[in-house]
Amino acid sequence: MRTTPTTALEALLNLTPLNIHIQQTATSTALRLRTLNLWRQYRIPHTSILDTLTAALPIVDAKHDLIPKQYIFDKKYKIHLTESKQNDTGRHNHTHLMIYTDGSKTDQGSGSGVFSEDLNIKIHTSLGQYCTIFQAECMGIILAAHAIAARKAKDENICILTDSMAVLQALNSYTVNSGLIYECHLILNDLGAVNNINLRWIKGHSGSRGNDAADELARKGSSSRAIGPEPIVPLPLGYLRSQVTSRSHDQHSALWDCISECRQTKEVLPEINKRISNTLLKLSKPQLRVAVAALTGHGHFNKHLFNLGITDSPLCRACMEEEETALHVIQHCPAVSDYRDRYLGPPRSPPEITSNIKGLLGFFGELGWLE
Known part of the structure; x- marks a missing residue:
């Protein structure tokens, strides 16, 4: 859908944004070609990709272990x-x-x-x-x-x-x-x-x-100190690729830090967390759908449905006191406090909620709002 929070999904599941992923793949390919003496530096923009990488990671200019077969x-x-x-x-x-x-x-x-x-x-x-x-x-x-x-x-x-x-x-x-x-x-x-x-x-x-x-x-x-400049032995291509991947992750984290959209997801996930992403990716598809809806707010919540023109009121159907958002239901709604105490405990900060995915699934499973 047009309203799908793609950036939030990428952060929650630790999926590298497409533009960064393409740059990562192109950089890894350029490294391999240069190592095999198949890279040619022309005066066109895309061949500057290795210059950009070297400026960020000078170690990639060291001798590599990859040789022609x-x-x-x-x-x-x-x-x-x-x-x-x-x-x-x-x-x-x-x-x-x-x-x-x-x-x-x-x-x-x-x-x-x-x-x-x-x-x-x-x-x-x-x-x-x-x-x-x-x-x-x-x-x-x-x-x-x-x-x-x-x-x-x-x-x-x-x-x-x-x-x-x-x-x-x-x-x-x-x-x-x-x-x-x-x-x-x-x-x-x-x-x-x-x-x-x-x-x-x-x-x-x-x-x-x-x-x-x-x-x-x-x-x-x-345990001894190496004598001479590093690296002592040629760098394996796998190490260089891991450095390129790590750099892409850093770029993704920096992008997530500076965006102003995805307000609710940024509240529950201030920074990209691989552990949380791994937990989410191990869920079944129905469970993942519920977890993502709860963490992004893009689910069957009256506030979201009102914004889409599907309901005529954004008020919480349980308490009728505040707008029905995911965070309102999870943290504040007095009408579901018994369920909240049972699965999530007392109201906590949004990042702490994200660390309890199992409790979150049990909470909304009991309510039946995101089925």
Whole structure:
């Protein structure tokens, strides 16, 4: 309908307005094209979209992890996606040089750890704030491979153990579009040309002394301060997209803050709240219709129906004292106080009402006004 409060619905359900969503999609596409060296900067307005993004988020100019798709068929190393019983018990394998790797990410940062009794390796490194846990696990394998190469190992049976199934599956694939995974593949291939290299999954926190030592080293790395400018490793495209999405959410919140329409909805929802939106989106369609009508005032309330020319009076049908709006019924109408006390408790501020969707549905279900 012409009177549908679209802006209020977008705020209640946390739906990005169409114009902002289009800009978000175009920006994400431009980022991907630039990362793949397919973006061309022409002197026309729409190509300035990345300049606008860079001004708001300078981090997007850092090196990215996305690379053109690479096809890999010649692998001089073997991937084992199942754990051997021997590794489960943590017993030492005398026929292989065992190297354990791990990654860690905390609120302080991220890091990688490498441990090997056979090669006397104890490495921990900090990877900064922007590195994902996937990248930290991958960097652990890269660091292990560099440590093996530095010791000039040749004709050895080497087993690299990691608890990251995702990294092993990425290395096991025949297509790669991550620069970090491709770098890992290249150094493993170099090692595999002169050694027998096996990468094996091991269950995390399984009581393996080597795995526990690598985990401790990785946590030590994540708690250490990174040396050098951030980001330490190339930014994953997923992180950049999340930043673009977050920026769109901020734009939506700013738009909601400054509009003067949707008076009642702004009273019950002063700012966009993801938790409330998630609660609403989990409702059935009939329940959501009732909740939206109550929160926006666009329902079977005499004031709204009077504005549409459907009724001849805006007065409350229950008390006949004030105009019948959603907030009047929910907070003030003396004729429905028993129902209000039962489902909503004493009159509260409009934002508090929004946090009690279940009570709101029970209240109007009992009244039957929004059926």
